[in-house]
Amino acid sequence: MSLSSEQQTEIEAARAASHTTRRPTVAELEEQLFNAVPVLDHGFVRVVDYMGDDSAVVQAARVSYGRGTRRALEDEGLIRYLMRHYHSTPFEMCEIKFHVKLPIFVARQWIRHRTANVNEYSARYSILDKDFYLPAPEQMAKQSTDNRQGRGEVLDAEITARVLGLLRQDAEQTYGHYEDMLGDEVGLARELARMNLTLNTYTQWYWKTDLHNLFHFLRLRADSHAQYEIRVYAEAMLKLTEAWVPLSYKAFCDYRLGAVTFSxxxxxxxxxxxxxxxxxxxxxxxxxxxxxxxxxxxxxx
Amino acid sequence: MSLSSEQQTEIEAARAASHTTRRPTVAELEEQLFNAVPVLDHGFVRVVDYMGDDSAVVQAARVSYGRGTRRALEDEGLIRYLMRHYHSTPFEMCEIKFHVKLPIFVARQWIRHRTANVNEYSARYSILDKDFYLPAPEQMAKQSTDNRQGRGEVLDAEITARVLGLLRQDAEQTYGHYEDMLGDEVGLARELARMNLTLNTYTQWYWKTDLHNLFHFLRLRADSHAQYEIRVYAEAMLKLTEAWVPLSYKAFCDYRLGAVTFSxxxxxxxxxxxxxxxxxxxxxxxxxxxxxxxxxxxxxx
Amino acid sequence: MSLSSEQQTEIEAARAASHTTRRPTVAELEEQLFNAVPVLDHGFVRVVDYMGDDSAVVQAARVSYGRGTRRALEDEGLIRYLMRHYHSTPFEMCEIKFHVKLPIFVARQWIRHRTANVNEYSARYSILDKDFYLPAPEQMAKQSTDNRQGRGEVLDAEITARVLGLLRQDAEQTYGHYEDMLGDEVGLARELARMNLTLNTYTQWYWKTDLHNLFHFLRLRADSHAQYEIRVYAEAMLKLTEAWVPLSYKAFCDYRLGAVTFSxxxxxxxxxxxxxxxxxxxxxxxxxxxxxxxxxxxxxx
Amino acid sequence: MSLSSEQQTEIEAARAASHTTRRPTVAELEEQLFNAVPVLDHGFVRVVDYMGDDSAVVQAARVSYGRGTRRALEDEGLIRYLMRHYHSTPFEMCEIKFHVKLPIFVARQWIRHRTANVNEYSARYSILDKDFYLPAPEQMAKQSTDNRQGRGEVLDAEITARVLGLLRQDAEQTYGHYEDMLGDEVGLARELARMNLTLNTYTQWYWKTDLHNLFHFLRLRADSHAQYEIRVYAEAMLKLTEAWVPLSYKAFCDYRLGAVTFSxxxxxxxxxxxxxxxxxxxxxxxxxxxxxxxxxxxxxx
Structure with missing residues (x-):
């Protein structure tokens, strides 16, 4: 993870804040709020805001005037019922906002989930950092022979080293030329210069969605068929989701993540x-x- | 407004809660949180949760690690720039949740705004309260002669009284029969009995949206051409929005609400x-x- | 079904048209195009336009330059694979537009599906027809005792007759007063007078969606737990969908409609x-x- | 434009087809159907399907049983009224599907428009063609000095030649290594190898949207502040839209494209x-x- 000390300081300052609110809060998630969870070699995911908790699901399902909760057991039963029978709207009443640093080719998969709000770092407006993804050697896998969009066995060590060398060299070189193009001598428009970067360059964005759509994202992207490089983000988000809404999370694991559909x-x-x-x-x-x-x-x- | 004492107690209990959070809070909105603002004769709108503030707009636009704010003046300038140039995504980073009680014919206009999350009180599952909308006499207007979907001058007092009498009588009678159908003697399914209710019967829902889409809703529904019965909800929400995000609200007033588009x-x-x-x-x-x-x-x- | 002879003539005129196009056409659906399929006592559903066919799914999945199809067997296999593995975007490439006449309380359930385009007949602008839904006697069921949102056994004949009498009388009376309010003597604004109508009054709309979202709608609304009054629309639409995209329809039946999910x-x-x-x-x-x-x-x- | 002869043949075959339909057709658009309009050095945009015409807008606004049109003058007046007063739903009743070949950095801007259906060529599943965007010399502009996300004056010829040389060399080299990684000797998984490509590599997709959202896209992307590389696509699409729905297009030009909003x-x-x-x-x-x-x-x- 490449957090500069200045960024780390900003995060610490945000974490130091303490406010009083009438809104429901979730202590387990507050504990992790703003913290950057490392993912891949230079990426991270962190929760920067949230709204609602398990009780908000119950409250919306009951359209209640107060907190809407009854006995803990009844609440859990209701949440499980809603999940099992695909009543998605109560889960839409919780919202979460992430700040994510991720390689561009991962961002391109991720953005296909349209029911979310996104603000991406603009390479028209600013200069991208010199951060690019290089897979760990154990991730350097061959094309799968029986799955046209999957990986097979790991490459041997010598070839892995050679390919990683190419990836590093090309990323370094293209980034170097990107810098040259932006330098005083040339001064090319940023919106043009960026086209020389490789797809493993890291970008970052704010990504906000509701719990229902988050679950949908996690079900597809934490799946064993998802590409490893996006799956690791989903796995980190699963843990954050568990801290946020433990009852909904448990129902999700049982009725979605671990479920099977038979034709x-x-x-x-x-x-x-x-x-x-x-x-x-x-x-x-x-x-x-x-x-x-x-x-x-x-x-x- | 028809809040039962039980409902009022639930609201007071929610307002009495006080939690500690690292999330940004807005004191002016916290002050009003959960309170039911009366609208029409039996309706209300109240904020039940929110996420983000003016700084969250700035933070998202800058994809920053901390709060993202600089000098107050710069922040306001950025918010105004974003609003003026239709950069909508930073405003999507704030979210708000309302609980609304409203006549069904108003709900049917409202629901046409699709970019929102909704949980409505279910008349398949529960029995609707005996609350129906009767316009105040000064709202009893004639069909406009020059606008096919608007109102003209107010009816005279005698006719107004007669029409209000019909509205009251029909709503009372159909609701009475609704109760009869649901009673022990008949026991008709709720999902069927509800069809006998008139369109001025009140329903209620949780309605959650982001600030960009809220502004879109408010621009259309607080407009002088909107039907009075939905406009009064929009006006109440405008005030709550001002308390929540005063800088964004001001930019919205200048560049949308008070703006004019010339072909x-x-x-x-x-x-x-x-x-x-x-x-x-x-x-x-x-x-x-x-x-x-x-x-x-x-x-x- | 209450089609006036004028409406029937308009439909016949549309059916008589014949154009030449380079676009793919589906003979089985063309045969039924514009025809109103009766649903409930006065409702209908009819296809008024469509775009794409089974091959369009294949074409999009392959991002092909031409029709994108290979051997019929391969195409069907691809469609089944896409459906089984929840690759939804290729199915979004087909679009269909319905004209539906339906009771307002059904419309209120239906509109909860947000991923669709809708133009509803405006009761602010026009006067609603005197058409209201009265259930057939065999649909007059008691509230279910074990399902809070379902029906149980049928009411006995005497009670059924009495309740149907109430429904008819109330609908007639409220519609009569609606007419009085709109009449020359009073001239109340249409946007106000409509509030006196009961929820079984028929409305109508144009409803357009893509095949993926249509399947989602049909899975929920053709389900045995859906309310009968919306299910009959879904069933009529299932048949039209089968005529339109037979291969996708078959995969949908196998992997969605007839499938079961085990936790x-x-x-x-x-x-x-x-x-x-x-x-x-x-x-x-x-x-x-x-x-x-x-x-x-x-x-x- | 890099259409292989095989692709050209596929397009010709599609164009040669002729079907009979009851659906409305638009002769001016049929004339251009499937044809690839060249954009940038290797890109194109072509219409592969459409649904509806100007009359469909009118028909939906009137929720009519037949074609819904009256005198041509009345229809145009209604379309202009709908556009002027932001009645967007009738325009949603027309749908169009494009096949586009475009550089990845343009695709990343484009995809931010979420209300559309997309199927992109998969670099997990297939190998990307060796096509990358190199700006024409007159597009090689300096960073603007007064607009942080714009272009200023053109670079001088010598510097332009040097920068174009770098762009070409880097794209060639990274593509060459991409091929090496995919070759028999290494056999790296496609989903990994693609990360070595530069952002000016061409991708392609099917992109489908409704007329309202198309207009929204065109207003933002045909604007003089949009980046040149996406603006040229928008301009080509403007012409296709004019052929498709001339009355709506004219209203759009007057009330949106050429309009100005004053605060x-x-x-x-x-x-x-x-x-x-x-x-x-x-x-x-x-x-x-x-x-x-x-x-x-x-x-x-």
Whole structure:
């Protein structure tokens, strides 16, 4: 993580503040507020503001005048019910704002989630820092042979070193030329010079969304099929979410993250198997790929 | 306003709470937090949560590590610049949540603003209160003769009394039958019985949006062409917004609420008039209606 | 259905048109284009325009220069893959526009789907027709005893007749007064008079959405837990969707409509049961309600 | 523009198709359908599908059963009224789909418009073509001295040649290494290798939006303050939009593109000036920057 001492000082100053409010607060999240959680080699994610807590979900579902909560057990039951039956609007009543530093190619995946508010550091207006992502050697993987958009086995050490060398060299060189173009001698417009940077250059943004859409993001991006470089951000955010709304988080883990959806045909297979019938891919009505996914979901090989 | 003593007690309990937070707080809004501001005969609007303040706009625009603020004057200048040039994303970084009680026909206009989160009191799940809107006599206006969707002069007192009598009688009667249908003797499903209610029955909801979309809502609904019954809600919300983000609010008043947009042709007329040329509707290239709007904007008759 | 002969003539005129286009067309949907499919006692749904077909999904997924299709089998496989793995954006590339006539209380549920474009008939601007929904006797059901937002058994015939009488009488009376208020003698503004109408009054709108969001709407509203009065619209739209994009529709039926999602705990139960272990609600870790839902999903009682 | 002969053939095949439809068609747009309009050195924009025409706007505003149009003059008047008074929903009833090839740094600006559907060519799944943007010499401008996010005067020829040399060399080299990483010898996963590409590499996508949101995009991106590299796309799209919906386009030009918004204070100045009063920046209440913008809008210097 590349926080300058000036940035660290700014963060410390924000953390030192203490205000009195009538709004609900979440002690576990306050504890982590503004702190930068390191992700990848120079990135981070930090919570810079939040609104609402588990009770706000309950309160909205009941359209109540006060805090809307009853016994803890009833509240948890209601939250689980809402999650299980896809009642998404009460979860939209909680909001969270992150400050994220991330490689541009990750930002390009991330921005596809449209139901969020974003302010990105502007390379038209300012000069980007000299920070670029270089994968750790254990992340230098081959193209997967059976998944057109995935990774396979790790490259051998010698090739890894060579490729990392190329990545570093190209990033250094293009950034150097970027600086040259912006220098006094040339003075090229920033909005043009930036085009010479590579996609592993770090950018940063403020990203704000509601709890429902955050869960949607996390379900897709904390998934094992998500690209590693975005998954690590999602994993850091999962922990922050758990600190913020522990009951909603638990329901999310049970009904989304750890859940499995069976198609009509797959459900049919389950029923037959439970009835003691032997089912094979050939008799299942499923394609080979679906059968493999089905079997994996059942924990079989 | 029809707050039961139980509801009032719930609100007081919420107001009595005091928490410590690292988040920015706004004393002027905290003062009003949870309080129900009366609107129409039985409605209200109240702020139940908020996130961010004027500085959050500045902070997002600067993608800063700390509070992001500099001298007060610079901050205000930046906010005005952002508003003037339609940089909407920094204003999206503030969020506010209202609890509103409003007639169903107003709710139907309101819900057309899609960029918001809503939880409405469910008449499938619960029984609606016996509250319905009856206009004050000075609001009992004739259909406008020159605006197909507006009001003209006020009805005379005798007719007003008669019409108010019909409105009251029909609302009472349909609500009475609604109760009968729900009673033990019949026991009709709530999701069916509700269809007998009139459109002036009050409903309520939690409504949450960001500052940019709130401004958009307020510009359209606090406008003199908006229907009176939604405009009074917008006006109450304008005051709450001023308490929350005074600098953004001021910029909004100057660049949106009090601003005027001249079409290419209208701008042409202004230029000619400033050059001392006489311009009439006939020579303006504007339709009669446009000319009237143009003249009104210039404060002429 | 209450189409006036004038409206029927307009529809016939639109159906008689024939144009030449380079755009893909779908013969099965063209056949039904503009036709009003009756729903409930006076409602309808009709397709008034569409864009794209199954191939457009494939084309977008492949970002192709031409039609993007290969062998039919490959195309269907791709569509099924996209649906199974929640790749929603290719389905967003198809768009459809409906004209719907529906009771106001149904419209209020429907409008909660925000990712759509809507133009509703304006009761500020025009006078609503005298059409209101009266349920068929077999739909006059009691409040469910085990589901707070559902229906139970049908009312007995005598009570049904009495309640239908009340619904009819109240709708007739309030509409009559609505007409009086709008009449020459009073001339109340339309935007005010409308508040006297009951929630079963029919309104109508143009509603346009993309295929992904249409599927989302249909999954929730064609579900057995949806209120009957909106479900019948969803069912009519399912048929039109099948005519439009048969391959996508089939994948939707398999992976969404007929699919079931098991929570982490439910999946655990399935695994144990397949391993021959006896699992009861008590040992399952599921609540009674979840266990009932789980058992129902497996087709057991 | 870099269309391979294979791509050109695909386009020709699509253009050769001719179907019969009951849907409204627009001959002027059909004429251009599928054709790639060149933009920048290797980019293009082409319309691949559309839905609706000027009459669809009218039809939706009137919620009509047939085509909804009356006399041409009335229709145009209605469209102008809707545009002038910000009635946006009828314009949402028209939809258009573009296929665009554009540099990644332009795509990153473009994607900030969230109310659109996008399918981008996937560099996880496929290999990006060797196409990168090099500005024409007359676009090689210095950083503006008075606008932190704009361009000033053009660089001198010698420096331009040197900078273009750097841009070309860096793009060639990083692309070459990208190919090496993907080659048999290394076989790095595509999702990793892509990070070595520079931001001027071309990508492509399908981009679909409705007419209201298209106008919003065009107003911001065809504006003289927009970066040149995105403005040229907007300008090409303006022409296609004119072919598609000529009446809406004309209203858009008058009430948006050529319009000017005066703040409350600016309007005050106009009124004073029209009354013959001398107004200077000092007496205007406007900041220096605002005064300059105000004067420019009035065509003064």
């Amino acid at each position: 009509a045909k797959m459900l049919d297979c389950v029923k037959k198997m439970l009835a003691g019938e032997a089912v094979t891919q050939e008799t299942s009505g499923l394609s080979k790929r679906e059968w493999a996914e089905f079997y994996a979901a059942l924990g079989r090989v | 290419a042709k209208m701008l042409d007329c202004v230029k000619k008039m400033l050059a001392g040329e006489a311009v009439t509707q006939e020579t303006s290239g504007l339709s009669k209606r446009e000319w009237a709007e143009f003249y009104a904007a210039l404060g002429r008759v | 982490a705990k439910m999946l655990d139960c399935v695994k144990k049961m397949l391993a021959g272990e006896a699992v009861t609600q008590e040992t399952s870790g599921l609540s009674k309600r979840e266990w009932a839902e789980f058992y129902a999903a497996l087709g057991r009682v | 409350a204070k600016m309007l005050d100045c106009v009124k004073k000036m029209l009354a013959g009063e001398a107004v200077t920046q000092e007496t205007s209440g406007l900041s220096k920057r605002e005064w300059a913008e105000f004067y420019a809008a009035l065509g003064r210097v």
